[in-house]
Amino acid sequence: MSSDRIEVISVSSRRDRKRFFDFPWQHYRNDPNWVPPLRLNQLELLNYRKHPFYLTAEIQTFYALRDGRVVGRIAAIIDRAHNTYYDERRGMFGFFESVNDSRVSEALFDSAIAWLRERGQTAIRGPANPSQNYEWGLLIEGFDQPPTFMMTYNPPYYGNLIDEYGFDKAQDLYSFWGHVGMLEQLDHTLAFVSGEATRRFKISVRPLDPKRFVQDINAFLHIYNSALPGQWGFVPLSTEELKHIAAGLKYLIVPNLTTFAEIDGKPIGAVFGLLDYNPLVKKINGRLFPFGFLRLLLGRKRLKRIRLVSTNVVPEYQRWGIGLVLLQRLVADALRWGIDEGEFSWVLESNHLSRKSLERGGAKRTHTFRIYDKSL
Numbered sequence: 001m002s003s004d005r006i007e008v009i010s011v012s013s014r015r016d017r018k019r020f021f022d023f024p025w026q027h028y029r030n031d032p033n034w035v036p037p038l039r040l041n042q043l044e045l046l047n048y049r050k051h052p053f054y055l056t057a058e059i060q061t062f063y064a065l066r067d068g069r070v071v072g073r074i075a076a077i078i079d080r081a082h083n084t085y086y087d088e089r090r091g092m093f094g095f096f097e098s099v100n101d102s103r104v105s106e107a108l109f110d111s112a113i114a115w116l117r118e119r120g121q122t123a124i125r126g127p128a129n130p131s132q133n134y135e136w137g138l139l140i141e142g143f144d145q146p147p148t149f150m151m152t153y154n155p156p157y158y159g160n161l162i163d164e165y166g167f168d169k170a171q172d173l174y175s176f177w178g179h180v181g182m183l184e185q186l187d188h189t190l191a192f193v194s195g196e197a198t199r200r201f202k203i204s205v206r207p208l209d210p211k212r213f214v215q216d217i218n219a220f221l222h223i224y225n226s227a228l229p230g231q232w233g234f235v236p237l238s239t240e241e242l243k244h245i246a247a248g249l250k251y252l253i254v255p256n257l258t259t260f261a262e263i264d265g266k267p268i269g270a271v272f273g274l275l276d277y278n279p280l281v282k283k284i285n286g287r288l289f290p291f292g293f294l295r296l297l298l299g300r301k302r303l304k305r306i307r308l309v310s311t312n313v314v315p316e317y318q319r320w321g322i323g324l325v326l327l328q329r330l331v332a333d334a335l336r337w338g339i340d341e342g343e344f345s346w347v348l349e350s351n352h353l354s355r356k357s358l359e360r361g362g363a364k365r366t367h368t369f370r371i372y373d374k375s376l
Contacts, residue, residue: 004066004103005066006064006065006066006071006103006104006107007064007065007066008062008063008064008065008107008108008110008111009062009063009064009065010060010061010062010111010115011060011061011062011063016061016063017046017048017061019063019070020046020061020062020063020070020073021042021043021046021048022070023063023070023072023073023097024036024037024097026070027097027099031155032146033143033144033145033146033147033153034146034153035146035147035153035278035281035282036281036282036285036286037286038281038286038288039286039287039288040288040289041248042286045095045129045130045134045135046059046061046075046095046130047059051244052238052240052241052243052244053130053131053133053134053241055238055240056079056080056081056238057077057078057079057080057081057130057131058077058078058080058119059075059076059077059078059130060075060076060112060115061073061074061075061076061095062074062075062076062108062111062112062115064098064104064107064108066104071098071099071101071104072096072097072098072099072104072105072107072108073095073096073097073098073108074093074094074095074096074097074108074109074111074112075093075094075095075096075112075129075130076091076092076093076111076112076113076115076116077091077092077093077094077128077130077131078091078092078116078119078121079092079128079130079131079235081131081235081236081238082131082235085234085235085236088122088123089120089121089122089123090121090122090123090124090125091112091113091116091119091121091123091124091125091376092124092125092126092128092130092131093109093112093124093125093126093127093128094126094127094128094129094130094135095127095129095130096108096126096127096138096154096158097154098158098161100155100157100161102161102164102165105161105162105164105165106164106165109165112124113376116376117376121376122375122376123373123374123375123376124373124374124376125170125371125372125373125374126371126372127152127371127372128371129152131235132233132234132235133235133237133241135150135151135152136152136173136346136369136371137152137173137346137369137370137371138152138154138158138159138162138369138370138371138372139152139153139154139158139367139368139369140156140159140172140368140369140370141367141368142175142366142367142368143155143156145366146278146279146282147278147367148175148276148278148305148307148343148345149274149275149276149277149278149281149307150274150307150309151175151307151345151346151367152369159370162372165374166374167372167373167374168372168373168374169370169371169372169373170370170371170372170373171232171233171348171349171350171370171371172348172349172368172369172370172371173345173346173347173348173349173368173369173370173371174345174346174347174348174349174355174365174367174368174369175343175344175345175346175347175365175366175367175368175369176343176344176345176347176358176359176363176364176365176366177341177342177343177344177363177364177365177366178341178342178343178344178358178361178362178363178364179340179341179342180331180334180335180339180340180341180342182361182362182363196321197320197321197322197324197325198325200320201263201317201320201322202263202264203261203262203263203268203322203325204261204262204263205259205260205261205262205325205326205329206259206260206262206329207255207256207257207258207259207260207329207330207333208253208255208258208260209255210255213246213250216260216267217242217243217246218239219260219267219270220242220260220267220270220272220310221237221239221242222267222314223267223268223269223270223312223313223314224237224242224270224310224312225237226314226315227312227313227314227315227318228312230315231348231350231351232348232350233348233371249274251293251297252274252275252277252296252297252300253272253274254273254275254300254337256330256333256334256336256337257272257273257274257275257306257330257333257334257337257339258270258271258272258273258330259271259326259327259329259330260326261313261322261325261326263317268313268314268316268317268322269311269312269313269314269317269322269323269325269326270310270311270312270326271308271310271311271312271323271326271327271330272308272309272310273306273307273308273309273330273334273342274306274307274309275300275303275305275306275307276303276305276306276307276343277296277300277303279303280295280296280299280300280303281296283295283299284296301337301338304338304339304340304341305339305340305341305342305343306334306339306341306342306343307342307343307345308327308342308343308344308345309345311323311326311327311344311354313326318353319353323354323357324357343366344358344363345367346369
């Protein structure tokens, strides 16, 4: 006999972890646009395997059962780096999945919030998987195509479940689509700005150098943490975290799809492009081993879409068109690779400068992701 009773389990055992981890494969089995996460990476982000984010953070995962079947999951997260930076006591929620039943989502949020309250948190934000430096935001527009590499995806009804619980919009994030030929067709004003910036500051540009990978990654960390403090939600990325991310991506990064801008040999800006590996990730079902990683490397030459993950310039050179200088160097190599389209993601709705630059260059907004807040 069926029951409507919903039980929320606080993950503690290996069996619990497996139930929590495996739920998306069951939940999305009939959704052609869903792309599984890279399993090893997901285990680390959940703190089921070691990850440097959790040197200063804490997480508790929960899953919901009905009639013995998993029907939802959620993580409650305390990001102490965030709370120290903003001098607040704000917990996060993330890794949220649920069937289309508000009773299930309500039980999950109740459990996550109770855990955060017990630890002194007075507000909650999310979804963060597990923070804004990783996967961030709930998809609310753009459900008609698969996500690009390391971007979130979810069913359309998730927004209703979160709204019904009493969350409010905190900020939207956008993805912009563009064709590589756009940079060759920039209007005269933008082209002039880029050329003038190059001449004015005697900028030199180059791709990432694999022979000095560690030095270039450290330079990127400095640029990233210098460029973004004024942006909503920013939390500095730690050296340990960046090293861990870089180690995971080292063999997936195509050096010529990156650019550093330098003045007198000092890096002042960087753009990182990543091939959209998701079509291959789907084929290997998120498993890198024993042969999945090899299939990613052997198959990447056929990939024709790039995700521009980060375009950052140190504050003293912002608003001079350095971002355009960075992209113009990259586009020639992208064309040689065979790239024909790119996604700029994500861009904060409050980042008016980046949004206007992309729109003036002809980029089309294709996806919207939302961050939610709620007082406890």
